[in-house]
Amino acid sequence: MAAALLAVEGLVRRYRADRPAVIDGLGFTLEPGEWVAVMGESGVGKSTLLNLIAGLDSPDAGSIRLDGRELAGLDDDALTLLRRESMGFVFQAFHVLPYLSVGRNVALPLELNGVPAASIATRVATVLADVGLGDALDRLPRELSGGEMQRVAIARALVHRPRLVLADEPTGNLDPRSATQVLELLARTVRAYGGGGLLITHSRAAAATADRAVEFDGRAFRPLSPG
Ligand SMILES: Nc1ncnc2c1ncn2[C@@H]1O[C@H](COP(=O)(O)OP(=O)(O)OP(=O)(O)O)[C@@H](O)[C@H]1O
Numbered sequence: 001m002a003a004a005l006l007a008v009e010g011l012v013r014r015y016r017a018d019r020p021a022v023i024d025g026l027g028f029t030l031e032p033g034e035w036v037a038v039m040g041e042s043g044v045g046k047s048t049l050l051n052l053i054a055g056l057d058s059p060d061a062g063s064i065r066l067d068g069r070e071l072a073g074l075d076d077d078a079l080t081l082l083r084r085e086s087m088g089f090v091f092q093a094f095h096v097l098p099y100l101s102v103g104r105n106v107a108l109p110l111e112l113n114g115v116p117a118a119s120i121a122t123r124v125a126t127v128l129a130d131v132g133l134g135d136a137l138d139r140l141p142r143e144l145s146g147g148e149m150q151r152v153a154i155a156r157a158l159v160h161r162p163r164l165v166l167a168d169e170p171t172g173n174l175d176p177r178s179a180t181q182v183l184e185l186l187a188r189t190v191r192a193y194g195g196g197g198l199l200i201t202h203s204r205a206a207a208a209t210a211d212r213a214v215e216f217d218g219r220a221f222r223p224l225s226p227g
């Protein structure tokens, strides 16, 4: 059987010894190409979970494997490389660099991965066209709307075709209509680029753009109840 894209087992994260663990015994698997929405109350540990999967924080117990590789066995350099090559991030705070053009912003992950300049130009143009910003290459982020800026963030998260996409409330500061459009675009682009990943969201409309949706309570992923 092919390895899961992501396999999490017995995950525990406790920030303080005198408080209950935030994440307590979580296990789930994500198949390659699966795009899953994760809902759950504020403070339940959703961002904590993404930080652990990204290797930005370490669990107190349990295992996280990406394509069969255990993250706990990797040192900081290996984790940085893994993030750079195999992961893409979309956050609410865009992290789009204001003094770089849209094209330069989107080119960054490819530059960091040492992709040759000639193929960078082609790939940046392609992904910008895919997110409907084919004419924005030379524009500066401050000249864009919130929805356009978030599409730049999506282009940048996907341009290197990461195996795993991690999105944390990517449309939290967009109006509902732009939010739905951006999320449909994100789901489409993740599928087109062959990745899988987790979409953290508070919105059922947003969750409906994913392949499946789960409710997270710190202990388990449960299928989202209807209604
Ligand atoms: N670095 C930290 N040190 C101590 N406690 C933390 C830290 N980060 C998060 N927490 C606590 O862990 C719990 C889970 O936080 P987390 O940010 O993962 O929640 P969340 O599900 O993402 O919430 P939201 O939907 O509001 O973004 C909260 O009680 C939070 O206060």
Ligand SMILES: [Mg+2]
Binding pocket: 046, 047, 048, 168
């Ligand atoms: Mg959060």
